[in-house]
Amino acid sequence: MEKIRKGIYQHFKGNRYLVLGEVTNSExxxxxxLYIPLYGNFxxxxxxxxMFLDDVDxxxxxxxxxxxxYVGES
Numbered sequence: 001m002e003k004i005r006k007g008i009y010q011h012f013k014g015n016r017y018l019v020l021g022e023v024t025n026s027e028x029x030x031x032x033x034l035y036i037p038l039y040g041n042f043x044x045x046x047x048x049x050x051m052f053l054d055d056v057d058x059x060x061x062x063x064x065x066x067x068x069x070y071v072g073e074s
Contacts, residue, residue, distance in 0.1 A: 003022070005019070008038070033046065033047050051067070053067070
């Protein structure tokens with residue numbers, strides 16, 4: 001699986017996020033992506049890397065493609 005680049009990503013619904021990097025769950029050894037939404041209260045969040053890199057198919061939104069798309073450095 002590819003390495004996550006640090007920087008700004010855009011979710012397919014439009015919001016932007018600052019990705020700080022990859023972290024590992026100490027119990028399961030699952031790789032997670034650590035990021036901060038660039039809106040709201042800017043709370044740090046994690047999401048499984050496989051889900052972060054996943055494609056989505058949302059016909060109701062007329063969208064098929066990446067869940068998060070890299071848009072540039074922070």
